[in-house]
Amino acid sequence: MKRFINDPYDVVEEMLAGYVIAHKDYVELLTEGEAQGRVVLSKTAKKKDKVGVIVGGGSGHEPLFLGYVGPGFVDAAVIGNINTSPSPDPCYAAAKAVDTGKGCVYLYGNYAGDVMNFDMGAEKADEEDDIRVETVLTTDDVISSENIEDRRGIAGMFFVFKAASAKADKGGDLDEVVAAAQKCNSAMRTMGVAMSSPTLPSKGGPIFEMEEGDMEIGMGLHGEPGVRRGKIEPADKVVDQIMEPILADLPYVEGDEVYVMVNSLGATPMQDLHICFRRVAQILEAKGISIYKSIVGCMASSMDMAGMSITLVKLDDELKELFDHPCDAPYFTQI
Amino acid sequence: MKRFINDPYDVVEEMLAGYVIAHKDYVELLTEGEAQGRVVLSKTAKKKDKVGVIVGGGSGHEPLFLGYVGPGFVDAAVIGNINTSPSPDPCYAAAKAVDTGKGCVYLYGNYAGDVMNFDMGAEKADEEDDIRVETVLTTDDVISSENIEDRRGIAGMFFVFKAASAKADKGGDLDEVVAAAQKCNSAMRTMGVAMSSPTLPSKGGPIFEMEEGDMEIGMGLHGEPGVRRGKIEPADKVVDQIMEPILADLPYVEGDEVYVMVNSLGATPMQDLHICFRRVAQILEAKGISIYKSIVGCMASSMDMAGMSITLVKLDDELKELFDHPCDAPYFTQI
Numbered sequence: 001m002k003r004f005i006n007d008p009y010d011v012v013e014e015m016l017a018g019y020v021i022a023h024k025d026y027v028e029l030l031t032e033g034e035a036q037g038r039v040v041l042s043k044t045a046k047k048k049d050k051v052g053v054i055v056g057g058g059s060g061h062e063p064l065f066l067g068y069v070g071p072g073f074v075d076a077a078v079i080g081n082i083n084t085s086p087s088p089d090p091c092y093a094a095a096k097a098v099d100t101g102k103g104c105v106y107l108y109g110n111y112a113g114d115v116m117n118f119d120m121g122a123e124k125a126d127e128e129d130d131i132r133v134e135t136v137l138t139t140d141d142v143i144s145s146e147n148i149e150d151r152r153g154i155a156g157m158f159f160v161f162k163a164a165s166a167k168a169d170k171g172g173d174l175d176e177v178v179a180a181a182q183k184c185n186s187a188m189r190t191m192g193v194a195m196s197s198p199t200l201p202s203k204g205g206p207i208f209e210m211e212e213g214d215m216e217i218g219m220g221l222h223g224e225p226g227v228r229r230g231k232i233e234p235a236d237k238v239v240d241q242i243m244e245p246i247l248a249d250l251p252y253v254e255g256d257e258v259y260v261m262v263n264s265l266g267a268t269p270m271q272d273l274h275i276c277f278r279r280v281a282q283i284l285e286a287k288g289i290s291i292y293k294s295i296v297g298c299m300a301s302s303m304d305m306a307g308m309s310i311t312l313v314k315l316d317d318e319l320k321e322l323f324d325h326p327c328d329a330p331y332f333t334q335i
Numbered sequence: 336m337k338r339f340i341n342d343p344y345d346v347v348e349e350m351l352a353g354y355v356i357a358h359k360d361y362v363e364l365l366t367e368g369e370a371q372g373r374v375v376l377s378k379t380a381k382k383k384d385k386v387g388v389i390v391g392g393g394s395g396h397e398p399l400f401l402g403y404v405g406p407g408f409v410d411a412a413v414i415g416n417i418n419t420s421p422s423p424d425p426c427y428a429a430a431k432a433v434d435t436g437k438g439c440v441y442l443y444g445n446y447a448g449d450v451m452n453f454d455m456g457a458e459k460a461d462e463e464d465d466i467r468v469e470t471v472l473t474t475d476d477v478i479s480s481e482n483i484e485d486r487r488g489i490a491g492m493f494f495v496f497k498a499a500s501a502k503a504d505k506g507g508d509l510d511e512v513v514a515a516a517q518k519c520n521s522a523m524r525t526m527g528v529a530m531s532s533p534t535l536p537s538k539g540g541p542i543f544e545m546e547e548g549d550m551e552i553g554m555g556l557h558g559e560p561g562v563r564r565g566k567i568e569p570a571d572k573v574v575d576q577i578m579e580p581i582l583a584d585l586p587y588v589e590g591d592e593v594y595v596m597v598n599s600l601g602a603t604p605m606q607d608l609h610i611c612f613r614r615v616a617q618i619l620e621a622k623g624i625s626i627y628k629s630i631v632g633c634m635a636s637s638m639d640m641a642g643m644s645i646t647l648v649k650l651d652d653e654l655k656e657l658f659d660h661p662c663d664a665p666y667f668t669q670i
Contacts, residue, residue, distance in 0.1 A: 005607060011606060234341045267639055267641075276353070304604050
């Protein structure tokens with residue numbers, strides 16, 4: 001296992017300890033009571049009379065969740081153990097920490113454990129503190145189910161966080177923030193490909209077996225099965241196989257304008273991401289779909305997994321305005 | 336080889352083709368004449384009457400070089416083949432493309448090939464176009480030589496680029512820009528550790544052999560030999576072995592204030608980087624050295640190499656002002 005860790009059971013606590021010092025101008029860690037040391041709170045939370053935006057999920061997907069906490073972006077991230085939902089109490093504590101009386105929204109990927117625990121956090125916030133908490137699940141993983149509402153959330157979560165946070169920062173009420181998150185989720189599709197398992201510190205090795213030289217098209221962030229496993233193919237052929245189901249599903253059609261993300265799952269070099277992006281751009285151009293803006297980098301990882309995902313978001317004026325809204329978080333700053 | 340590429344000999348051209356579309360608001364690729372398709376030029380180059388800042392070197396270290404081209408930061412990056420210096424002509428073309436009559440500075444790491452080719456570019460710019468080009472080499476790799484001027488440049492290049500670019504953007508003349516770059520380089524030390532070789536597309540596999548489970552303390556960005564190879568140790572012990580030579584070399588002492596960078600060499604997860612950063616912070620606190628700001632992420636890679644490096648920059652008021660100067664490049668934006 002090619003990892004820099006100490007005791008495998010201290011990984012999350014030590015990561016958070018480092019995170020809040022490295023990014024001390026942006027965040028603090030809530031350690032007391034229900035927060036259980038698992039709530040990363042923006043230093044600007046509650047500084048503005050706005051809807052609170054809370055994101056979260058298991059750790060191991062950094063910079064996802066905590067990396068987007070900062071002014072103009074997310075107010076708090078609730079952090080679980082690796083690939084495990086946070087418990088209900090820190091979800092509740094986050095709501096208490098960010099609510100200004102305008103209510104909060106929980107934004108996360110559609111995974112059963114997260115749904116159960118965040119829902120319990122929301123109930124407690126309602127019952128004990130009369131805080132209204134709404135939830136929007138991200139369901140962008142196009143191959144994870146036929147039914148959109150059953151799909152998992154993967155790298156596209158970034159865009160849902162961004163749209164909702166911008167709407168909140170611009171003064172939108174809770175219903176408007178929820179509507180912005182839902183609109184973004186509906187306009188977005190993602191699909192990934194993996195060439196290795198991430199390594200799990202507590203196991204001291206890969207989470208699942210994968211032959212050297214194999215890839216799996218459609219694999220999820222936690223190694224959920226994809227559509228096909230086979231030998232690694234040329235980048236253009238891989239991209240073609242990802243773009244086809246994405247484009248067909250919404251569908252994205254001639255005249256559409258999109259935001260594109262090519263995301264590293266952890267160990268894939270930026271060189272390769274740009275080679276893949278080039279192919280995405282060729283395909284979109286051939287279809288008459290124009291690219292508004294693009295993000296190419298590691299925005300939602302699976303630790304040291306080799307692989308990447310492609311996300312398209314179909315834009316309208318409102319989504320463009322929300323995505324362009326200035327924000328400043330440790331892993332995404334926009335002027 | 337876990338890579339998304341097409342023809343191994345097209346990697347750099349295809350990467351650049353993708354890069355300039357993905358970041359079309361920031362850069363364009365100079366394809367004509369001496370530029371040979373290897374100059375990534377800021378769309379704001381020459382828009383301001385200022386000293387031109389040009390960086391470059393072999394590719395395979397992304398986001399290093401091209402990722403920092405943008406307003407308030409670098410004006411142009413000259414791109415070589417993987418782990419290979421760019422040729423003299425694109426170095427020359429970059430100077431012509433950014434010079435406003437105030438001269439230019441070439442900033443890059445101290446490698447023989449780069450020195451030879453950038454020097455030839457500077458000569459041509461002087462002879463053919465009467466452009467004054469100065470050079471500052473980065474020499475931050477603390478273990479690469481006893482003599483500071485013989486040391487290689489690694490991740491600390493980022494800080495040299497930032498300091499010089501800020502000085503130029505604030506209206507400094509060429510001598511002042513050179514002085515800012517030199518000051519930053521003198522105040523900075525870096526050391527790395529690797530757990531794998533990067534993979535070379537043209538070779539279809541690792542550049543050099545490394546036993547699974549081994550690490551090499553002090554290894555360079557291209558696999559240059561370090562100080563010691565052995566079994567992978569706990570993160571804290573690894574960090575201790577890196578921090579000791581860094582701290583002793585300048586030396587950094589009680590009362591100093593530093594900018595810290597913990598940099599992924601490509602495949603090391605952000606989780607691990609923050610665990611390592613936590614240890615760096617503990618060591619600095621124990622020594623009475625305070626942390627001004629920190630960067631934790633992949634700023635200078637060796638493609639898919641597993642490993643990380645630690646950089647410290649000793650600060651004074653001028654360096655702080657330069658590092659805090661706003662800039663907006665695809666891989667580093669600061670408000």
